[in-house]
Amino acid sequence: MTDLNLQEPPHGHGLADDLPLIAAQVARRRALKWFAGAGTAALVAGCGGSDGDASASVDVVTGATPTPTATATPTPTATATPTPTATTGCVLDPTETNGPYPADGTNTSSGSTSNALTASGIVRSDIRSSFLGTTTVAGGVKLTLTLTVVNVNASCAPLAGYAVYIWCCDRSGNYSLYTAANESYLRGIQVTDANGQVTFTLVYPGCYSGRWPHIHFEVFSSLSTATSGRYAALVSQLAMPQAASTAVYADTTTYPSSASNLARITLSSDNVFGDNTAAQIAQQTPTITGSVSEGYTATALIGLAR
Template sequence: MNEPQDPRPASLYLPEDDNDDEMIGTLLGRRQALRLLGLGGSAAALAAGGVLAQRGGPPTGGTSAGSSGPTGLPGCVVRPAMTEGPYFVEGEPRRSDIRKDSRTGRVSAGVPLKLDFVTSRVAVGGCTPRAGVLIDVWHCDALGTYSGVAGNAGDFLRGSQVTNAQGRASFTTIYPGWYQGRAVHIHFKLRPLNAAGQATGEFTSQLFFPESINAAVFARSPYRQKGKADTPNAQDGIYRNGGSQLLLSVKGDPVGGYTATFDVGLNIG
């Protein structure tokens, strides 16, 4: 299979040229986020909906599905929406383990990665788990290849799940590789579903990884046969448009594998 080549020049990933790469909701600073959660403000700004990311423990008297974040920011801060890119495929298989190609049975080789999503509904004073959110995840394999696009068959490293009553969905995958012109990343899409199973909103973005972890992973097989990644986070046009807010905190090592959790407050749909 061939390495994917994005049909658009890298410059077209910049927000002024790509209509997909736009904010959903309102970008909040730390003080604004605290006010929204009842520490000096009202709930008016939440009424219109938005996409906000959990970055800390619960405020006094509130609840939160968040797992980590800056001290003193118990509420939610907006994470930027980012371009869907050319490799999304609608109707990805509903499954937790996305390593296997369902057509051939082949399992993608690479360092194991367990990626947990925690979705919440944001309200003044805290956040509560949000069930019934369809989460799509897709990314390239260790050598930079996506399934199902650019002449490549299969559905490896693609999958979707609906969040449970605790607002959680977990994916078992491998650490993604890299391809020309892009930092290491995972794509995801969130769509709240109504009782009939129809999407009532949509949020699309990307997750990124610390450079130190990338270096440790890419020194191992099969990643090392592709060589050194050509685009670090700081040089990626998409990452520069808010990627630091989507940088995963990764635990583990390249021998036993990694785990990461992404917490997001979803007030659309």
């Protein structure tokens, strides 16, 4: 039995018979070709693939909702807390002359001893009174002086256990054991504490002719070595501040000649301080507060290279 659905339509074998069939097949192929081309063009346009259609590409990108990019929160960097140091910015103190009145065993004196460093009673904080022969108290404006001894080779670390010997003239410009031969005031020695500090109570020194007002000091590595100035690690001087000196010397009854002597001298013309650098002078000049009536408090650094 023949399946009619599989039979080809009847046709002749002549050209006239084939022309309608050929025309129908050509039309069908053209239609298929058109549909295929249209579909490809639509696909390309939808993907933004045309180099010449830049606007289409941009529109596709901007038309979409962008996915936000998470911004990482920076982790804070911990800042280390620096270890505090006793002082900063110290310089090496210059070596200065100990002058003609040291009473440290390096010269002779007209007083009761040429070496106060070996005398009983020299280790003291308040040095306003004599401790050899008399108990006379030096007159003048009270001055409390704290010195901090530091090592310039170790970030200004304090030097504990060092002995500091100081001396200065009295309000009239005289030195005990020499020009004030019967007296031993305004001399003393102390040992630095854990902070490298020593504190002395004295009077504001006078200003004598030819010198800027000053305080002498010597530093020794220990109290046991402080038996002679020959063993000193440093011999130097402090330059008193001009403003405080001017205020103190305005009382010409207490300080009879200091104002006129100060008027004739400057730091630059002084034969001790005149050749020092600005940094050295700044360190050698005590920082001072107070008043003539209440007394003054002063502090200063002493820089050693250890």
